[in-house]
Amino acid sequence: MVGVMIEEEDQVMVAPTNFSMVEEGIYRSSFPQPSNFAFLKTLNLRSIIYLCPEPYSQQNLEFLRSHNIRLFQFGIEGKTDLSVSAVKDTILEAVKVLIDVRNHPVLIHCNRGKHRTGCIVGCLRKLQNWCLSSVFEEYERFAGAKSRITDLRFLETFNVLSLRQCLNSIIYQYLGHASRKARLLYKDENLLKPQLTSV
Numbered sequence: 001m002v003g004v005m006i007e008e009e010d011q012v013m014v015a016p017t018n019f020s021m022v023e024e025g026i027y028r029s030s031f032p033q034p035s036n037f038a039f040l041k042t043l044n045l046r047s048i049i050y051l052c053p054e055p056y057s058q059q060n061l062e063f064l065r066s067h068n069i070r071l072f073q074f075g076i077e078g079k080t081d082l083s084v085s086a087v088k089d090t091i092l093e094a095v096k097v098l099i100d101v102r103n104h105p106v107l108i109h110c111n112r113g114k115h116r117t118g119c120i121v122g123c124l125r126k127l128q129n130w131c132l133s134s135v136f137e138e139y140e141r142f143a144g145a146k147s148r149i150t151d152l153r154f155l156e157t158f159n160v161l162s163l164r165q166c167l168n169s170i171i172y173q174y175l176g177h178a179s180r181k182a183r184l185l186y187k188d189e190n191l192l193k194p195q196l197t198s199v
Contacts, residue, residue: 004050013039018113018142022121025104028142030113040107045069049094051076051116068155072097076116095123114143115151122155123188132156 015094016029016036031052034039046069050056053075056064064071076087097103098120110116118139127137135155140147 004117010039012044015039016109016113018117019140022108022124025101025106026098026124027105027107028113028117028121029107029109031111032060032107034059034063041067043105043107045105045107047072047097047106047122049074049097049106049108051094051108051110051120052076070103072103076110091119091123094120095127098124099127114146115148118142119151119154123158123160124149126155126158127160 014116016032019029022028027043034140041146048069048071050071050073051087056071074090076090098106106122122135124137125138
């Protein structure tokens with residue numbers, strides 16, 4: 001979680017603060033620094049979900065361009081009341097990008113990888129039918145003493161129904177066994193019924 005370092009043939013790779021794997025192909029962290037680029041390269045990222053309103057740094061943009069990584073920015077202000085309708089809509093859009101396997105492997109981050117990132121991951125966990133106490137426990141593990149009661153209230157009241165409906169129009173990956181993963185694949189994205197195939 002914090003301070004992950006990997007040594008590979010005379011090169012030390014440092015993970016961003018608060019780095020963790022959420023699910024296969026989904027990672028979370030704080031804002032990556034140039035010292036983290038070698039580590040991020042090993043993840044073979046396809047996308048980054050950035051949750052802050054500030055522009056992405058030029059150095060980070062160059063890293064993304066050079067590795068063909070797509071940036072999705074959802075400008076959520078820090079210490080924002082997440083129950084505000086416009087903010088809820090923004091979070092919903094970010095979670096839709098997160099659950100679309102065409103964007104995987106994906107890294108979600110805000111500045112410190114605690115509150116905004118924790119709320120997006122919490123929404124995913126609710127979609128995965130985690131019990132609320134486990135959602136809260138994971139959020140608090142990363143937020144630490146700075147856990148926000150407003151974030152926990154948001155997670156408690158977050159309605160996953162709209163996300164479940166969204167799954168009919170995107171590709172969603174289910175956990176499989178070994179290298180043969182079960183996935184829902186759509187012949188036509190407008191088609192309402194998915195077909196279960198094995199890849």
